[in-house]
Amino acid sequence: xxxxxxxxxxxxxxxxxxxxxxxxxxxxxxxxxxxxxxxxxxxxxxxxxxxxxxxxxxxxxxxxxxxxxxxxxxxxxxxxxxxxxxxxxxxxxxxxxxxxxxxxxxxxxxxxxxxxxxxxxxxxxxxxxxxxxxxxxxxxxxxxxxxxxxxxxxxxxxxxxxxxxxxxxxxxxxxxxxxxxxxxxxxxxxxxxxxxxxxxxxxxxxxxxxxxxxxxxxxxxxxxxxxxxxxxxxxxxxxxxxxxxxxxxxxxxxxxxxxxxxxxxxxxxxxxxxxxxxxxxxxxxxxxxxxxxxxxxxxxxxxxxxxxxxxxxxxxxxxxxxxxxxxxxxxxxxxxxxxxxxxxxxxxxxxxxxxxxxxxxxxxxxxxxxxxxxxxxxxxxxxxxxxxxxxxxxxxxxxxxxxxxxxxxxxxxxxxxxxxxxxxxxxxxxxxxxxxxxxxxxxxxxxxxxxxxxxxxxxxxxxxxxxxxxxxxxxxxxxxxxxxxxxxxxxxxxx
Ligand code: CS2
Numbered sequence: 001x002x003x004x005x006x007x008x009x010x011x012x013x014x015x016x017x018x019x020x021x022x023x024x025x026x027x028x029x030x031x032x033x034x035x036x037x038x039x040x041x042x043x044x045x046x047x048x049x050x051x052x053x054x055x056x057x058x059x060x061x062x063x064x065x066x067x068x069x070x071x072x073x074x075x076x077x078x079x080x081x082x083x084x085x086x087x088x089x090x091x092x093x094x095x096x097x098x099x100x101x102x103x104x105x106x107x108x109x110x111x112x113x114x115x116x117x118x119x120x121x122x123x124x125x126x127x128x129x130x131x132x133x134x135x136x137x138x139x140x141x142x143x144x145x146x147x148x149x150x151x152x153x154x155x156x157x158x159x160x161x162x163x164x165x166x167x168x169x170x171x172x173x174x175x176x177x178x179x180x181x182x183x184x185x186x187x188x189x190x191x192x193x194x195x196x197x198x199x200x201x202x203x204x205x206x207x208x209x210x211x212x213x214x215x216x217x218x219x220x221x222x223x224x225x226x227x228x229x230x231x232x233x234x235x236x237x238x239x240x241x242x243x244x245x246x247x248x249x250x251x252x253x254x255x256x257x258x259x260x261x262x263x264x265x266x267x268x269x270x271x272x273x274x275x276x277x278x279x280x281x282x283x284x285x286x287x288x289x290x291x292x293x294x295x296x297x298x299x300x301x302x303x304x305x306x307x308x309x310x311x312x313x314x315x316x317x318x319x320x321x322x323x324x325x326x327x328x329x330x331x332x333x334x335x336x337x338x339x340x341x342x343x344x345x346x347x348x349x350x351x352x353x354x355x356x357x358x359x360x361x362x363x364x365x366x367x368x369x370x371x372x373x374x375x376x377x378x379x380x381x382x383x384x385x386x387x388x389x390x391x392x393x394x395x396x397x398x399x400x401x402x403x404x405x406x407x408x409x410x411x412x413x414x415x416x417x418x419x420x421x422x423x424x425x426x427x428x429x430x431x432x433x434x435x436x437x438x439x440x441x442x443x444x445x446x447x448x449x450x451x452x453x454x455x456x457x458x459x460x461x462x463x464x465x466x467x468x469x470x471x472x473x474x475x476x477x478x479x480x481x482x483x484x485x486x487x488x489x490x491x492x493x494x495x
């Protein structure tokens with residue numbers, strides 16, 4: 001990569017012919033969107049839809065991409081004027097595009113005030129978020145603001161120099177109100193249940209804790225449409241960087257890897273103007289809930305199940321896991337027999353076709369999506385991916401052996417020791433607590449008790465359900481005795 005000149009505005013015209021690039025004048029764009037959490041997912045998803053809208057001639061929607069924590073993305077993209085390569089990959093090959101919609105970058109901790117000022121600017125109509133599940137400072141089991149969260153406490157004490165997404169949004173809304181501007185629309189693009197309502201609940205509560213009057217204002221005025229976002233985006237590796245640089249003839253410090261599939265369903269509830277994302281392939285609907293539930297339970301539920309079991313069985317990627325005995329059959333049955341029956345009808349979606357397409361996407365050999373990456377933050381993901389489905393199965397008196405196996409694999413994973421006794425680098429906001437609870441456990445029974453004590457994940461209802469304890473107990477005992485590879489290979493799927 002070092003031999004190539006850097007990708008940036010001045011070098012754009014050196015790109016090879018086959019590589020799509022911004023056809024619009026980036027210098028003339030307004031900043032209509034401030035995006036919090038400028039990670040790989042945003043750059044493979046919303047930024048690409050917005051790039052298409054800009055190419056159609058609507059110049060209002062340049063994106064200011066902000067990191068709330070690390071300066072890595074800004075350091076990589078600022079010398080490139082925000083430009084980056086997108087590599088769309090499958091077994092047939094790789095298609096490259098340079099995306100131009102991110103026109104400004106910010107690192108929140110370096111200058112919180114500058115970011116708030118951008119969010120409070122009159123041209124800013126949308127503040128979108130991909131801050132991952134844990135970025136909402138909520139309790140996953142209930143969806144309520146975690147008022148003891150260290151960032152929430154900090155931001156309530158220092159409202160003008162916040163750290164958290166809720167802290168930034170509420171302060172920016174306060175300033176807009178003081179300046180006589182209408183609120184922006186807050187657009188959650190994370191895999192949370194009822195993500196718009198969840199964001200709204202957190203913001204209203206946070207604002208009310210700051211000042212009851214501000215709380216009433218946010219409750220009365222703020223729009224938070226729900227969205228369903230879908231595209232698989234593995235972390236970029238150095239090998240990806242080198243390959244993309246050779247293909248572009250230009251060095252790109254952070255190209256994004258993704259799959260051909262992309263989907264975005266958005267609740268049409270905006271306070272002001274919005275980009276015509278539908279002209280770029282998104283769908284505006286009145287009610288996102290059925291799409292979101294299907295995606296979380298089928299795609300993400302399977303993904304997490306593959307991640308924990310696959311990791312324990314020694315597989316590095318999802319496609320390797322899918323090729324190992326029993327895994328594809330397990331998630332196929334999880335979707336068909338356990339998750340799909342809990343879903344209300346989804347307009348325009350045939351659930352069995354959808355499940356089949358998911359199996360093909362998981363098998364995509366070009367993606368190299370690490371099981372370890374998906375395994376991150378399980379305490380924040382389990383409730384909406386697996387536990388909600390279990391609750392519905394329990395109410396209906398129906399079995400859930402595959403879901404129980406996925407949950408048991410998570411319990412085994414968070415002990416921090418793999419099946420060969422090697423350390424697992426468990427990344428999770430509750431990692432230390434989980435390790436402390438689970439490390440002394442020598443039996444399945446003790447391990448379940450230790451994990452079910454984590455109310456933020458399991459609530460108070462599931463630990464009290466004998467059918468839940470017993471199904472997860474059977475699965476966990478099998479995992480401890482035989483190991484994940486054997487348990488999955490020999491899993492008996494009832495006819
Ligand atoms: C994955 C998701 O990392 C994970 O937890 O399950 O990021 C998944 O790839 C996306 O939701 C796909 O849309």
